[in-house]
Amino acid sequence: MTYDSTASSLTGTTDPAILEELLAIRSSIDNIDATLVYLLAERFKCTQKVGKLKAEHDLPPSDPEREKAQIKRLHALSQDADLDPAFAEKFLNFIIDEVIRHHKAISQERP
Numbered sequence: 001m002t003y004d005s006t007a008s009s010l011t012g013t014t015d016p017a018i019l020e021e022l023l024a025i026r027s028s029i030d031n032i033d034a035t036l037v038y039l040l041a042e043r044f045k046c047t048q049k050v051g052k053l054k055a056e057h058d059l060p061p062s063d064p065e066r067e068k069a070q071i072k073r074l075h076a077l078s079q080d081a082d083l084d085p086a087f088a089e090k091f092l093n094f095i096i097d098e099v100i101r102h103h104k105a106i107s108q109e110r111p
């Protein structure tokens with residue numbers, strides 16, 4: 001993979017000292033993004049197992065009570081972590097919607 005960690009629309013128009021400071025912070029952002037990708041991949045590995053288990057036992061793809069409890073917990077965690085709880089909820093719902101889509105697909109593969 002060729003990744004240019006110095007790519008920026010600001011090159012040539014911004015003080016090089018400021019760009020250097022920006023690049024140092026962006027290096028941490030890159031590490032965090034990589035971690036997020038690996039964390040998400042692990043989460044989807046788990047949810048795929050859940051999807052197979054549900055399909056094998058004819059269980060519904062979604063579990064609204066579980067989701068309600070997760071959102072409530074996430075709100076508390078977000079407040080502790082100084083993260084916008086509304087954003088955290090939107091993000092979790094985005095992921096869960098994708099998981100449910102996978103679960104529906106798995107159950108259709110096994111008629």
Ligand SMILES: C=C(O[C@@H]1C=C(C(=O)O)C=C[C@H]1O)C(=O)O
Nearest residue numbers: 047050061062063066067096099
């Ligand atoms: C993974 C599951 O399936 C769905 C997806 C969830 C999730 O991504 O956390 C939670 C509840 C379900 O709607 C589950 O039931 O545990």
